[in-house]
Amino acid sequence: MTNRQIEALAPWIFTLGIFVFWEAAVRLLNVSSVVLPAPTEIFAAMHRYSVPLLKNSFVTLWTTLAGFALAVGFGLLRGLFVGWSRTIYRGLYPVMIGFNSIPKVAVVPILVMWFGIGEVPAILTAFLISFFPIVVNVATGLATIEPELEDVLRALGASKLDVMRKVGIPRAMPYFFGSLKVAITLAFVGTVVSETIAANAGLGHLMVQAGSNFQMPLVFAGLLLLAIEGIGMYAVTAWLEGRMTGWAFRSQQSAGG
């Protein structure tokens, strides 16, 4: 096997290794399945409860994606607005940071009071929590155009809109796609937190229910599915980033600068 093949296989080997180690530890130390179920028990639970697990996974997935889509749409618009001029950027940046430092978990009860228990608070929590990284990144991409480049364009008679269209927006795209990776992970956290607090569907809700019935294997099955969903969504956004803004990576690597 070549080095490259080993490198590609390494994550799988490690994952498998963790499961093997986990299984062995639980069996050798005789850990009760109410405390820490063995992987085999978890997989068995996954199989037995596959229908409710899949149903709830789907709820978590679509609420996360809905919240994320809202965050992308509004985040992009807001980012364009904030990054439009350096003055707006300087003025609004501290305000946004302040707003963003409120723990979003604290907002969930308010959302529940407004919209009732269900998917809406989950979507909105996902939206609120993933909105800021997108705004901040897009705005930063726009507001940090090289002043000399702006001078070149303005000396040609370019309007602010021209500068944004030709330089600002393309330049902000790597920032934007980079922020999607962070945003999707955060959106997922928001959804699950909200489901855990107040929902009647979703993996977070299922895990709370299973926990109160002491069905630890099912709780862990939920956890495992969360991990899989999380990795999947991260992978999609990371792929999208590489796809859309490959030039940014390549130009960073170049010696010419």
Next chain:
Amino acid sequence: MIQLDDVSLAYAGRTGPVLALEGTSISVAKGEFAAVVGPSGCGKSTLMKLVTGLVKPTKGQVAVNGAPVTGPVKLAGMAFQNANLLPWRTVTENLMLPLEIVEPYRSNFRRNKDEYRARAETLLDTVGLKGFGDRFPWELSGGMQQRASLCRSLIHEPALLMLDEPFAALDAFTREELWCVLRDVWERLRFTVVLVTHDLREAAFLADTIHVMSARPGRIIDTRKVDFPRPRSLDVCYEPEFSALVLSLRNKIAEVRQS
């Protein structure tokens, strides 16, 4: 072509106003190659911004082409020490950027795109970048990027070319090569050039007139005519008159840095 009368400019610095230029007067004729030299921080870049209308003078008059400058002049090509090419565009697409902004090219851009592309390729050819049009800027060396940047500032055939230390970041050989590139393009098209530089040999080799600026707040304290016959070859740099000119410029600047 360019006329500055008793121009002053103060920036709003963090600890009060910074007077960058005070009582600067300069005049550049149409088709003239003017160089501006001076100690660093004396306001050379500020002078460029005034002429192109990117900043407004605090006091005094700036006129370009006989008309007072009130906003960006819309006809100047500019190039700086950093090539500032857009990394997501190929070299040719980078060159075509001014054509997407300046009229009349702008309105016809879609229709004449192929013609403009050919024009960009021709220009690349003249600076020795033939065949590099489809490369991306990061695939080019610093000197090649600077050539492309020079092409970008020339593609719309501006009546006025403003160069702010365009060759400062290059090695000596590449720099001299680019002097010749600029010389040849200018001999052919005879646009008006203002070249800011801290390289006195560069100024002496390329320019018709050299303006020396004082330390900040900047003023033009000396103007020298350079009348080596044109077209000049690099050999002129080794003639005694050339050395004498460079030496006297050097002394002049040393003098103003002291005071």
